[in-house]
Amino acid sequence: MFETAEVGNKTEKAEYKRQEPKLRTALLEAQRGLAGSDFSVVLLIGGVEGAGKTEFANQLLEWLDARGIAVHAWGEPTDEERERPFFWKFWRVLPAKRKAAFLMTSWYSEPIIDRVFKAASPAQFDQRLDQVIGFESMLAKEGVLLIKLWFHLSKAEQKRRFSELEKDPDTRWRVTKQDWKFHRRYDRFRKVCGHALMKTSTGEAPWYVVEAADRRYRNLTAGRLILDALQRKLKDQTARSPGSPDRSRPKPNNVIRRLDLRRSLDAAKFERRLEKLQGRLGALTRKLHKAGRSLTLVLEGPDAAGKGGAIRRLTGAMDARLYRVNSVAAPTDEEKARPYLWRFWRDLPRVGRVTIYDRSWYGRVLVERVEGFAGQEQWQRAYSEINSFESQLAEFGTIVLKFWIAISAAEQLRRFQDRQKTPYKQYKITDEDWRNRAQWGAYEAAACEMVERTSTEYAPWILVEGNDKRWARIQLLQSVTDALERSLR
């Protein structure tokens, strides 16, 4: 991997002086192109200590117009970062379309260091790299131009560089104890980084290794690589073809049809069980909070399935400071300018909370699929993006449960008509509800595929018979309390 970056490439001063202004003009032009484009740029600079990552970033910001470019580096995590899954801190700084971010440390830093110092096994390391590949692939497909540069120095060259910096009183501060500590492990770093780069150099997000021994050569080479990537992307900007509605038909024998919607509960039994379950739930959510765990509940189902009422029975038992109900509506323009899941990542609660989603990220594979707001490529890859998202939540200790409340088409009609007749319920029924109803089969097909593809051990779908509201509410409460009891044992 690194042999080609130890061949002694150099740029003479006169040549640099000739080339630099040209490169700069072209970079500025590309930056103006970005400002009128439909994508964002994430530039990730990794590499060997002493190779001049910061030096180059300074140079690049001098070449470019620094406005609208954010530079990020992460040290010790803040406690807000510690209270969310690893990738949260990167999601939070994802630039909007037409903007750029430079990452001086990244999602590679921690896995590599953990592996070098054997805090992670080879298998764990590979698993984390697989997560990285998934993340980067999603970024690329969601319109983020990811440019990954790796600055390389040979062991001898690194030593020379450190010693040179240490000799000069003005630059001595730049060499830290940790630099020397890392230098002593140079060979191990080289091996681990080589593996990481090999594995994560994909067609969508390839690594470019830059020989960094000569500053002028490094700057010109890195600058040109960035310019090339930008120019290619600018040329390549094919307008995304708009999605077309997906009107698949449901299979005749599917998980939803297999539900027995006649199941019901009488009022007296309901009241008894409700009171008992709510008492347990109240105590369990306090226990959850104390334990620093979180609970994420997703509610999906046809219009008028009774999601709101079920949520009310859940929250009725909880302390208002510990839960939040998120109702998922149309994205804002800031959300539209970023990858799809950004809006959910940005709002991720701190640990110890219950978050209930009345509709959720599954909109991508339900309404957006059926109505064609998302193209086929988008909603099809959403299954694995969502699985990855939920697995990160689960790994972090969040209990994730997802409910599909099923009702029959006849029951939905009855409820729609009831809403139209009752004055204070009229606001609840809109033309959109009737339009969605007309696509009953397509929604059923989409829901079945969703359950099939995203019901995982760590974030299962629970299908609830919803024709009888009392039955549905008790099922939900029961599932939630059971899951909490199991997890908080």
Place this chain on the structure above:
Amino acid sequence: MFETAEVGNKTEKAEYKRQEPKLRTALLEAQRGLAGSDFSVVLLIGGVEGAGKTEFANQLLEWLDARGIAVHAWGEPTDEERERPFFWKFWRVLPAKRKAAFLMTSWYSEPIIDRVFKAASPAQFDQRLDQVIGFESMLAKEGVLLIKLWFHLSKAEQKRRFSELEKDPDTRWRVTKQDWKFHRRYDRFRKVCGHALMKTSTGEAPWYVVEAADRRYRNLTAGRLILDALQRKLKDQTARSPGSPDRSRPKPNNVIRRLDLRRSLDAAKFERRLEKLQGRLGALTRKLHKAGRSLTLVLEGPDAAGKGGAIRRLTGAMDARLYRVNSVAAPTDEEKARPYLWRFWRDLPRVGRVTIYDRSWYGRVLVERVEGFAGQEQWQRAYSEINSFESQLAEFGTIVLKFWIAISAAEQLRRFQDRQKTPYKQYKITDEDWRNRAQWGAYEAAACEMVERTSTEYAPWILVEGNDKRWARIQLLQSVTDALERSLR
């Protein structure tokens, strides 16, 4: 203040059962009104421990539709909160238009506790309350309906309540050591809170004290107060009159005209001083970072005044990880849905950073005033809002410097023409620039008033003669390095 809340108000069970459904229906209707409105709601519940703030919040969320309502309570500050001024954590959760937030602790909690335990003098306490008044007044004027409820219990009643809770094993956990500690200081709390409420009960954001001894009375009374406030605001929603352009004429002898724009620097001198100043600046920003201080620079001036070039000379000396250049453009829809300064608060950097604004919050009193994007009432109160914002930055240890780069109208014309003639500069000149130029006098008048009203000791305006770019750049660098040296001594 609290005598009227110790008279023994009670609601009988039968009466409650009659009133509650009516209240709930009306609240739900008001909530639907909010969803179609032009304002947001911040409900702040304060009061004596044991008065049932959480109990009531739970009840209220049960009455209302919990979707879109966020409940916030702050405990120990996180380190990200600690790295910003006190009000940052409240700005960060300000709801967008049509949404509501319930604050279970607020900007009152810390000042009151500090005063009770004598961590703050009476004068410091009053100063903090004045800040609160300013903040709340701004919220009210920016379209936030602020509802402030105070739940009161007499000392005897508080004791009774704690003892009652402690007797029941199910509720024992709700009474903490701190509750009893506070109870022993009840009289002092009463005095301090009384003073705070009296002082901060303004026409725009009055306090409502609720007698909380009887749960049913408390719930109905608080619910009705919220309903009333909502209904009044909904009825009152007069469309904001759009602003009209302000074309004031500048005074003939003003701070800008008094500048000697012929001042200049020859190239050799410039290069010598530039190199020296940049070296100092690089070292000083590292020192700033180490000291955990921040630097905020604001650059304003006519189009083509040379802000971009000056910024380049500043950043050329700094580590890319330590600075950020923010170019202020049109607000996003999320920003438009909140008070004006929200967009600047939300992006407030962590300590140890340099933030450079190429145009800034002063847009309110410059372009928005001149073009009528803001009404007169809005831009006139912006002076004190901005002063308050900057004073909070300064109090927190941020060094704030503001530069007005002045050029003559003739010099601007020369630069515009140059931009039009030079192919790679053409993108820099737009029709808007020519339109702004036609309002030269109005901008000059606005700039003079801005300097007059917002040049403070803690955040001074520095006027820079800009006809000669070299001169301007050196003045800027010199001012910044001098200020850093003074502050980091």
